[in-house]
Amino acid sequence: MYHIVKALVYDGPGKKQLADRPQPALIHATDAVVRITRTTICGTDLHILKGDVPTVAPGRILGHEGIGVVDEVGTGVSRFHQGDRVLISCITACGKCDYCRRGMPSHCEQGGWILGNTIDGTQAEFVRIPFADTSLYLVPENADEDAMVMLSDILPTGYECGVLNGAVKPGDTVAIVGAGPIGLAALLTTQFFAPANLIVIDLDDNRLAVAKQFGATAVVNSSAGKAAETIMALTGGKGVDVAMEAVGIAATFGLCQDIIGAGGHIANIGVHGTSATLHLEKLWSKNITITTRLVDAVTTPLLLKTVMAGRLKPARLVTHHFPLSDILKAYDTFGNAAKESALKIILTNK
Amino acid sequence: MYHIVKALVYDGPGKKQLADRPQPALIHATDAVVRITRTTICGTDLHILKGDVPTVAPGRILGHEGIGVVDEVGTGVSRFHQGDRVLISCITACGKCDYCRRGMPSHCEQGGWILGNTIDGTQAEFVRIPFADTSLYLVPENADEDAMVMLSDILPTGYECGVLNGAVKPGDTVAIVGAGPIGLAALLTTQFFAPANLIVIDLDDNRLAVAKQFGATAVVNSSAGKAAETIMALTGGKGVDVAMEAVGIAATFGLCQDIIGAGGHIANIGVHGTSATLHLEKLWSKNITITTRLVDAVTTPLLLKTVMAGRLKPARLVTHHFPLSDILKAYDTFGNAAKESALKIILTNK
């Protein structure tokens, strides 16, 4: 017999509630059920609540990040056992399809980003995780739990879509457009590769101050509309080696095109709802590379090692804590991020 | 005392003549003067004649491709001597600036694409070549001279901007949009990497027939407006691994976006005069890479080896021969390429 558990449920555009739901059960042999101990809210959840993500049906439990304790595993799960403390990847990977085997589980035939999207997610007391063996990671003994939650999505996203796709190398000049949690995750992980200059651009002076603390060597407030000129001046007219778009609108993607140097990389991280103008009439001869990517979360083991080695301190991204029972309050805080100086908010469950 | 030589001169939009000009002389110690034996006309020359390339001033001798015999070298030239038969690169490389040392001489601080653009070019009996040591290549003894002319520009362009930037690998499905000389050069050099499927798209059935002979495994005439549907059907709905844009207009760049598969590469080869729409709302999560490049011509030595080994037969691209004195006629033929079934036209000098 299953218990009733608390969960944050999407009720259609603009509507959500903390509802009672039956505790999730195993469906397939490769499933695990995990008792959530910490979860968080993502900018994507706010998009869903606006009704921008049509794959999310009303009634869906949101959330694709979190850590917890394995409660039950199916007969096909061999790498995890009841009681294991686990990190939940935002990307569910079957491990068998062509995409998984090409290292691109974001496009897994049966998985990808499904948690809190096409199946119930992690903003709940319990969650069912399909393909547990290839979608969970063991949390090391002495790990900082807040840090671990950052490894579900935002650190691999900043690292894979921004840093790896941007091909950052020592000595580079890197611009990150957008200093929200994802831009800051990119800022932290860009420093794995010893760039010489790290310019962060945003509209919010508070976030820019945080960026400075997190390692930016220069910050530019773009509200005056002079960001491109400022950055071109900072780079002696040459432009940057790498520009990361961490906002998700046409204007910031345009800024990346304005500041990219010959031979440079524009790495898109943002989620875009509309098309953008690509200035091929200027860029066709500039030897540039533009990349897009839905995070594959294949670098989670690597990131875990850097966190455990103390090279990366992602808990710095956490600004607020709430009990899971106060998740509606947490959403309010996160929804007013600028006013509340909020970055990532941790929800704890027992 | 310098002689008078014949040269094709741009006289402003829509105007050109075969004019008498003083034979070019050495200016800098690193210059060579080359007597042209074979040259050709590029699609870019037609753009210049339309007035589309503002860096080209009236009075300029056109042409950036060709082979010839070294007539005179400056005191700073150490690798070439009078009488050497040489291949002229379309890219002039100083070999010393940051861009040259990064392998990107297309953006050389003193060179790049300057021949037939900001300095006089190769459609003449003689041409001055700056930085001769790093901008010329020795023509091997038993080389096919027509093949050598193809190595000045169009083969490195197809190979670097299309094949290398597209990261073609064995087993791939590759689409080449545009079957003009550059698209066909990409078609020939794509076969270095054993793709499984090679789809060529064009509006002209004659060019598609040539593409078939050159190794295309499927051809699609896009005049009916169904190219994207056809290619998606050919690929079982997955899209292609690599799409090369070899036309230079927004519509064909759009087609590349329509047919690209998850994880795929769009390699732009075309010269664009206007911006294009980038469908980030669809592509942000598709893990794609888009590249642009002005040819660097750094692969010329490699391509020369494949030609001499018989692995690449670029003389297949040559459809017509004229004496240099008939260059105006040659321009007419090249200007009516579809009607004349013209690809590359060789102009011979003595």
Place this chain on the structure above:
Amino acid sequence: MYHIVKALVYDGPGKKQLADRPQPALIHATDAVVRITRTTICGTDLHILKGDVPTVAPGRILGHEGIGVVDEVGTGVSRFHQGDRVLISCITACGKCDYCRRGMPSHCEQGGWILGNTIDGTQAEFVRIPFADTSLYLVPENADEDAMVMLSDILPTGYECGVLNGAVKPGDTVAIVGAGPIGLAALLTTQFFAPANLIVIDLDDNRLAVAKQFGATAVVNSSAGKAAETIMALTGGKGVDVAMEAVGIAATFGLCQDIIGAGGHIANIGVHGTSATLHLEKLWSKNITITTRLVDAVTTPLLLKTVMAGRLKPARLVTHHFPLSDILKAYDTFGNAAKESALKIILTNK
């Protein structure tokens, strides 16, 4: 109730028999049982029979290559069904461990090379395949069955250990030391990358003649002890870009060191039983790369695509066919490969 089936059994050094064995059954949920339709003998099987491979215990059914028809699958197998025609990989991959996820299933914690080694293999009427979903491949409808058998081991071995590790690129000069089946598989797949010169070295003129037919541009019989001098002369004293060792003895590895050019790659393919001398006193400053690899067989899908596209014709490696019931005769023929002009021998079952 299980039937009795025929199998080639290793009975300790120097001893083997075609024995009756119980038909293998499923053990784990992720297993499949496959009815073998074609298998083959590998040079490694001869090593086992000499007693050189201590992990193989007497009583073991040999064989790690083959194709067949799925007879039964465990409850954890989702990608294959009874009746599917499948290609068996020589490498068993769990798909979940760190090594598998790094693309290195040769070192899979529960798999790797186990077939015909630590578990019963494919030289039998039936075989049990662990981790079937990630260790089998569907055979396409109209595939040549002999060609498919070559994809179990020897083509991925030549391609991964020789060609990919050797980093062959267009225009390269490549030397392959050893023209046995593995060296010839490397020869075939090296041509994916359009090398300019392809030199094959062996002691056997017959095999060198085959190498010529398979695309070698030069062959060198090393029995006279002048191979290094000959190759240095062929390369104008510069040495080769890539040297592949496909024999497995110190002398041939030494030859690779003698002929490698500055900046070159030595790709070891051979199985070595003893150490070799590494001439660091000559090589420390030559900017060379040496690689070793147990095949991971991760390129099987790619190779399958090139075979189906007609770019690779591996059935050319097959010289003999025997019914499985004549496998002892087939071993005799394979054991006298030089005299019998044998390369790969196919054993057919019904």
Place this chain on the structure above:
Amino acid sequence: MYHIVKALVYDGPGKKQLADRPQPALIHATDAVVRITRTTICGTDLHILKGDVPTVAPGRILGHEGIGVVDEVGTGVSRFHQGDRVLISCITACGKCDYCRRGMPSHCEQGGWILGNTIDGTQAEFVRIPFADTSLYLVPENADEDAMVMLSDILPTGYECGVLNGAVKPGDTVAIVGAGPIGLAALLTTQFFAPANLIVIDLDDNRLAVAKQFGATAVVNSSAGKAAETIMALTGGKGVDVAMEAVGIAATFGLCQDIIGAGGHIANIGVHGTSATLHLEKLWSKNITITTRLVDAVTTPLLLKTVMAGRLKPARLVTHHFPLSDILKAYDTFGNAAKESALKIILTNK
């Protein structure tokens, strides 16, 4: 008329003197003469003095590192002018030959390591630098001069031969065998890539203490002969991802083989006088990569950027300063490095 200048001259095995020599003059148009302001002594100079480097003839002025001020340039030099403060690369690059254009000027047809080897070097008041445009770098205005000297040789050597060839990536476990100046240069630059564990092995506890200060996460004194066991225990029996050999003897190269994990990289940095044993019988199936390299010094611009950005502080390697006139005393100190706790010694000239 040329002046007499002081220079450290090699007089045959075991013999050196601070001698009077005529000030060097321009020979070729591409030469510069540089007045040395700072130079240093390399371990290689000690090898030369032992008579180990046969290319160095008696009478040769030693030294291949240093900074200075341009005194005179030939007519073929365009990027430097009298009075420019310059960094001298240990590698002289013509910029035109095949090797230079492949990014491998260590093997430049007319250059490579020639300073203090086949032509007079930098341990003198003045030095002639061939191919000045491609063998010198401008010293930025506010640069630390001691740091700049480290960029002539030891930092690019540690970085290119150790870190880049070792393919260090975030989260890796890296072992550096040898904590002399080169090993420590590798230690500093390995940290560009955020390894999780950085183990340094040496016989000298003082150098290991320095390694700790420079970022080693573990140090192992190998004098007890238990280094391999210790490192295997530290890595849970898996071995390291990257092992760098920074000593140059067979025993330390052997240690690298003992500790390398499956899929790992052994990057040789040391100068070897004898061969080593390569344990192919163990390594053939371990998927490892071994590299050798004479430094190309192509990363000097990149390293300069990281130094100027404060990401790399190479002046930490400098333990002693002497005036150039005391260079014999400096050689004594450097020759007793362990006793004197000496790493790099700077010699200043005026």
